Amino acid sequence: VQGLPLAAKRRADNPRMVRWAGTDTVLGGLADGGEDRFTLLPHHLCTRLVQDTTGSSIAYAEVRDLARSREVRVAADNYVVAAGAVLTPQLLWASRIRPPALxxxxxxxxxxxxxxxxxxxxIGQATTSEHFSSQLLAYRERFPDDELPIPDDDPDPNVWIPVTEGRPWHAQINRDSFHYGDIPPHVDGRLIVDLRWFGLVDPRPENRVFFSDRYTDVHDMPQPTFDFAYSAEDGARLHRMMAEMIRAALAIGGFLPGAEPRFPIPGLPLHIAGTVRMGEDPQTSVVNTDSRVWGYGNLYLGGNGVIPTGTASNPTLTSIAMALKAADRMIAGG
Ligand SMILES: Cc1cc2nc3c(=O)[nH]c(=O)nc-3n(C[C@H](O)[C@H](O)[C@H](O)COP(=O)(O)OP(=O)(O)OC[C@H]3O[C@@H](n4cnc5c(N)ncnc54)[C@H](O)[C@@H]3O)c2cc1C
Structure with missing residues (x-):
């Protein structure tokens, strides 16, 4: 069991608060404009990548300015689509770039x-543990009537048990407020923790998102539909994972009524991957190992869709690693 790495820093001006990393953290000063070589177009939707006459290169991107209802053309040396694991293949489909693995x-x-x-x-151990004694003493002086030995401004717990060989799941114990993990109003939140175990599924071609040439979404883009099922092996792994989570839960507490062990519905973990997967075979992958779309010299993809294997851990760091490799290759000239 270890501390879970978080993309957050405690604020110097108010140590009770943290600042979470976001797009602005990544962009830094670029987010505020004023840099000649960087332009951010908010409220713009890329509707199509248009190929040149060779059919192996993108000539320009068609972009819709949603605020002013006008079309813009963007021409570049290289194009990177990083529109999420569902809308990246949507844009390729809309552009009639339709490799078999899309x-x-x-x-x-x-x-x-x-x-x-x-x-x-x-809970009682917190009172006797040397680790907490100075914080607890200071807290008790401020709030002598609080019966719990947990300061109410203590950061929420965030621990994990990483994946190990033979145990292909990622365990998180924290106090999150996902909509499926609210704290009931009559229970002190310091007494509750959430257990969330993430497993993996084997990538299989029949599990897919596919797009319609007839029906569209609210932006007139091809409508996505999902076909997804667990294989027998996926199900067996999931069963073993549930058993382990229950064992861990009972070691630290009792089930909160209404939040007993369950399988949240597919889609809820928000970590879809594989839809534009990386690989070495154009028949079973969409991009090569530099994230470049097979058959196109200047089209790259980024994001969780590129991850080719089943994964149990949160995906963002993996996608960033792949994006950095692609960026290095682009800078080096393809
Ligand atoms: C509630 C929640 C909690 C999460 N927690 C974690 C976590 O703890 N750890 C972790 O690793 N991951 C977590 N994730 C997943 C994480 O958010 C994603 O891995 C990450 O955001 C993916 O980044 P991305 O830039 O590839 O895609 P996104 O962040 O999805 O960005 C894609 C962008 O493309 C835009 N777009 C789509 N289509 C078009 C188009 N045609 N034209 C123009 N723009 C377009 C979208 O509007 C969006 O802004 C969480 C996700 C959610 C929703």
């Missing part, structure tokens, strides 16, 4: 979830 091999973490109220014996 939208296929879709993976997502199957998840198990429950909430427990912590055992009294564990």
């Amino acid at each position: 939208g296929r091999y879709l993976t997502e973490h199957p998840t198990t979830f429950c909430q427990v109220t912590l055992l009294q014996s564990l």
Whole structure:
């Protein structure tokens, strides 16, 4: 069990608060404009990538300015589509770039979830632990009537048990407020933790998102539809994962009524991957190992859709690693 790495920093001006990393953290000063070589077009939707006459290169991107209802053309040496694991293949489909693996091999973490109220014996250990003694003393001086030995401004717990050989799931214990993990109003939130175990599924071509040439979404882009099922092996792994989560839950507490162990519905983990997967074979992948679309010299893809294998852990860091490799290759000239 380890501390979960978080993309957050405690604020110097108010240490009770943290600042979470966002797009603005990545862009830095670029987000505010004023840099000649960088332009951000907010409220613009890329509707199509138009190929040149060779059919192996993108000539320009058609972009719709949603605020002013006008079309813009963007021409570049290289094009990178990083529109999420569903809308990246949507844009390729709309552009009639339709390799056989597009939208296929879709993976997502199957998840198990429950909430427990912590055992009294564990809470009691906070009182005797040297680790917490100075914080607790200071807290007791401020709030002598609080019966719980947990300062109410203590950061929410965030721990994980990483994937290990023979145990292909990622365990997180935290106090999150996903909509499926609210704290009931009559229970002190310091007594509750959420257990969220993320498993993996094997990538299979029949698990897919596919697009319609007839029906469209609200932006007139091809409508996505999903075909997704667990294989027998996926199901067996999921069953073992549930058993382990229940064992861990009972070791630290009792189930919070209404939040007993369950399988949240597919889609809820928000970690779809594989839909424009990386690989070495154009028949079973969409991009090569530099994230470049097979058959196109100047079209690259980024994001979780590129991840080719089943994964149990949160995906963003993996996608960033792949994006950095692609960026290095682009800078080096393809
Ligand atoms: C509630 C929640 C919690 C999460 N927690 C974690 C976590 O703890 N750890 C972790 O690793 N990951 C987490 N994730 C996943 C993480 O958010 C994604 O991995 C990450 O955002 C992917 O980044 P991206 O830039 O590839 O795609 P996105 O962040 O999805 O960005 C894609 C962008 O493209 C835009 N777009 C789409 N189509 C078009 C188009 N045609 N033209 C122009 N723009 C377009 C979209 O509007 C969007 O802004 C979480 C996700 C959610 C929703």
